[in-house]
Amino acid sequence: MPRAENQLEESTNAHPCAECCTSRLVSRRTVLKSALGLGVSLHFASIAESAETDPKKLRPQIGDIFLFSAGAHQGQVVTLNNLPEGGPPAFAYPLDPKTQTLRDGSRLNRVLLVHLAQAALTDPTRAVAAEGVVGYSAICPHTGCDVSGWQADTQHLICPCHTSTFDPKDRARVVGGPAPRSLPLLPLQIADGKVTVAGAFSARVGAEQK
Numbered sequence: 001m002p003r004a005e006n007q008l009e010e011s012t013n014a015h016p017c018a019e020c021c022t023s024r025l026v027s028r029r030t031v032l033k034s035a036l037g038l039g040v041s042l043h044f045a046s047i048a049e050s051a052e053t054d055p056k057k058l059r060p061q062i063g064d065i066f067l068f069s070a071g072a073h074q075g076q077v078v079t080l081n082n083l084p085e086g087g088p089p090a091f092a093y094p095l096d097p098k099t100q101t102l103r104d105g106s107r108l109n110r111v112l113l114v115h116l117a118q119a120a121l122t123d124p125t126r127a128v129a130a131e132g133v134v135g136y137s138a139i140c141p142h143t144g145c146d147v148s149g150w151q152a153d154t155q156h157l158i159c160p161c162h163t164s165t166f167d168p169k170d171r172a173r174v175v176g177g178p179a180p181r182s183l184p185l186l187p188l189q190i191a192d193g194k195v196t197v198a199g200a201f202s203a204r205v206g207a208e209q210k
């Protein structure tokens, strides 16, 4: 029997007065519950701290480049040349070029990169794009599926789970479906021909929390 439960029994046996024992039991149970609650809180605090400090889980950092995470170029660095203009989009994870740390320790770091004609972009979108390449979180803000669909004629991104549709030419605003907000945008630039992070995500990534 665990030590804490033993202590409860010892306490009951040592005090024949029922009211006194009940009071002590409640008091000890309260302490145990508080301790358990504190333990759970510390556990989650520890996970949150790890997400903030583990370089593989850190959100994309300025200067990071990208590796394709799927498709024919999987594992290669994303450049202006191997991302075809007009789509389709590519899935990628950020990579710290100094330490070679791939930030694939969190699914929330998955990014969609789409190379579009600069003239097709709205002004605010062009301002954060890299020579026509736009970057967005790949995680649907509705319930968190990967936004893996592509409609070539309209150049829209589509989430296959509930068909939310986003316009990458206009800061990934929602043009259909139940998604409550746009895909978070990731500012980009081109450095040495490579697609590179130029700023932080425009909003919290992941599914909307109620």
Ligand code: FES
Residues within 6 Å of the ligand: 140, 141, 142, 143, 144, 145, 159, 160, 161, 162, 163, 164, 177, 178, 179
């Ligand atoms: S999870 Fe994307 S539309 Fe529901």
